[in-house]
Amino acid sequence: MPEILWIVIETTVKALAIVGGIQLMAALNVYLERKVSAFAQGRIGPNRVGPFGTLQPFADVFKLFMKEDIVPKNADKFFHSLAPVLSLSIAIAVWAVIPFSSYIDIGDRRIYMGIAPNVNIGLLFILAMTSVGVYGITLAGWSSNNKYSLLGGLRSAAQMISYELSMGLSLIGVVLIAGSLSMNDIVNEQLAWNGWKWNIFLQPLGFIIFLIAAFAETNRAPFDLPEAEPELVGGFNTEYSGMKFGMFFLAEYANMTTSSVLIVLLYLGGWALPVAPETLGLQDGSILLAAAHFGVFFIKVMFLLFFFIWVRWTVPRFRYDQLMNLGWKVLLPLSLLNVIVTALGVIFLK
Amino acid sequence: MNNTKNTEAERLTFWEKLYVPEIARGLGLTLREMFKPKFTRQYPEERWEPEGSYRGRPVLVNEESGERCVACGLCSRVCPALAIEVQASETEREKERYPLKFEINMLRCIYCGFCEEVCPEEAIVMSKDYELVFQGQDDAIMDKEKLLIPVSQLQDRLEFLRQYR
Numbered sequence: 001m002p003e004i005l006w007i008v009i010e011t012t013v014k015a016l017a018i019v020g021g022i023q024l025m026a027a028l029n030v031y032l033e034r035k036v037s038a039f040a041q042g043r044i045g046p047n048r049v050g051p052f053g054t055l056q057p058f059a060d061v062f063k064l065f066m067k068e069d070i071v072p073k074n075a076d077k078f079f080h081s082l083a084p085v086l087s088l089s090i091a092i093a094v095w096a097v098i099p100f101s102s103y104i105d106i107g108d109r110r111i112y113m114g115i116a117p118n119v120n121i122g123l124l125f126i127l128a129m130t131s132v133g134v135y136g137i138t139l140a141g142w143s144s145n146n147k148y149s150l151l152g153g154l155r156s157a158a159q160m161i162s163y164e165l166s167m168g169l170s171l172i173g174v175v176l177i178a179g180s181l182s183m184n185d186i187v188n189e190q191l192a193w194n195g196w197k198w199n200i201f202l203q204p205l206g207f208i209i210f211l212i213a214a215f216a217e218t219n220r221a222p223f224d225l226p227e228a229e230p231e232l233v234g235g236f237n238t239e240y241s242g243m244k245f246g247m248f249f250l251a252e253y254a255n256m257t258t259s260s261v262l263i264v265l266l267y268l269g270g271w272a273l274p275v276a277p278e279t280l281g282l283q284d285g286s287i288l289l290a291a292a293h294f295g296v297f298f299i300k301v302m303f304l305l306f307f308f309i310w311v312r313w314t315v316p317r318f319r320y321d322q323l324m325n326l327g328w329k330v331l332l333p334l335s336l337l338n339v340i341v342t343a344l345g346v347i348f349l350k
Numbered sequence: 351m352n353n354t355k356n357t358e359a360e361r362l363t364f365w366e367k368l369y370v371p372e373i374a375r376g377l378g379l380t381l382r383e384m385f386k387p388k389f390t391r392q393y394p395e396e397r398w399e400p401e402g403s404y405r406g407r408p409v410l411v412n413e414e415s416g417e418r419c420v421a422c423g424l425c426s427r428v429c430p431a432l433a434i435e436v437q438a439s440e441t442e443r444e445k446e447r448y449p450l451k452f453e454i455n456m457l458r459c460i461y462c463g464f465c466e467e468v469c470p471e472e473a474i475v476m477s478k479d480y481e482l483v484f485q486g487q488d489d490a491i492m493d494k495e496k497l498l499i500p501v502s503q504l505q506d507r508l509e510f511l512r513q514y515r
Contacts, residue, residue, distance in 0.1 A: 036384070038388075039383075039384040039388070040380045040383050040384050041383070042383060042386065042388055042389050043388055043389060043390045044388050044390045047392075208370070310377060310380060310381070311373075311377065313380060314373070314376045314377050314379070314380040315373055315376060
């Protein structure tokens with residue numbers, strides 16, 4: 001069979017698997033959030049729907065399907081419908097360059113665990129996509145014909161743009177160390193030192209800056225002023241009901257998952273096993289090794305998701321001017337400093 | 351605005367100003383809370399049993415010889431929400447009067463307990479029942495059958511009344 005057909009089949013299967021995976025991860029996130037927040041508050045979360053409440057997110061989504069879809073009278077109908085779709089599709093589009101695991105050798109084909117993890121602009125693509133994600137929220141705020149939604153949407157857009165700068169600059173440190181923008185190369189660089197050359201040890205300041213910026217990018221506490229319920233009556237998603245609201249909800253959790261995955265890949269060693277694979281007798285390219293890598297990756301991502309929820313229920317919310325102050329006057333200079341120090345380090349130590 | 355005087359004790363230390371150590375302390379507290387026992391009551395399986403002093407819905411006391419009520423109409427007169435309706439009639443028993451019709455409209459009842467306080471025969475008491483669900487407004491008007499409860503089930507309330515009233 002011609003090569004192109006193989007590539008098409010492979011990509012289609014991977015794309016379907018990834019989209020399905022994102023839906024499942026969003027459902028898992030909903031469940032995890034409710035359970036973890038309940039435990040932190042001294043109560044049990046959902047425990048009636050399914051064993052230990054595991055079917056709760058499906059009940060939630062089903063409820064959202066059944067709700068009436070209300071569009072405000074003078075709202076811009078096209079953009080009102082477009083905004084959640086845009087949010088969700090951007091959240092999914094980022095996954096085109098994210099690897100989950102190392103490669104599998106089947107016959108003479110090398111199948112990478114990700115749609116295009118070897119493309120040499122991987123990280124740049126991710127940054128570009130998160131920048132476009134701002135449009136979804138701005139359009140939502142604008143098209144609702146509601147001054148509170150508009151303010152919420154604008155605030156959220158300003159917040160996301162401000163923190164993208166520090167995010168991008170802290171990523172420069174990672175790129176300098178790996179010498180490439182390709183996601184696979186960045187993770188492979190961290191497999192050295194028996195799987196312990198994590199970027200968090202080489203770039204602690206960059207890690208903290210990226211973590212804080214990730215919280216701000218996903219509009220997640222303590223930076224959730226634009227969508228907090230007591231503020232602005234719900235922010236940019238006030239006028240959304242039914243499945244459109246469900247899509248925003250899903251997009252937020254998909255963004256959270258994406259950010260966790262990025263933090264794991266870029267700073268926490270990706271799918272590096274704690275011991276060198278040779279000692280466990282696993283060869284490169286075997287399915288067993290790929291599965292082990294995926295298992296480690298999944299555990300790390302789960303921990304990061306737990307961390308997101310844990311921080312939400314611990315830290316009080318930032319006021320808007322404190323948020324902007326932090327983004328521009330604290331994180332930006334620190335990330336510039338980080339770039340300079342890393343560049344000097346790379347020149348003199350490599 | 352805020353009553354702060356910028357004294358030495360009020361200024362943040364260097365480590366506190368970084369905020370990250372403080373956030374880490376907060377995270378530790380939340381994590382510890384996750385492992386403590388939970389306060390949730392699993393409602394339909396675990397119920398809460400009220401004490402004798404609890405004012406649930408009003409019920410008529412039913413002894414072996416019939417109800418205690420003599421249909422004097424005092425409860426109906428004192429009820430602030432006008433929820434009780436009584437119609438008296440003659441009987442051959444020693445007490446001579448009995449209620450032909452005794453209705454309480456549970457949608458009007460405010461569970462104040464005045465009917466229980468004013469009753470000279472201790473014939474109407476506030477039970478412990480708090481789970482009231484109706485399918486329509488007509489179902490909410492309780493007649494004598496629904497209101498009569500055997501005296502053995504009301505001992506807690508009668509004990510409370512004996513002791514405190």
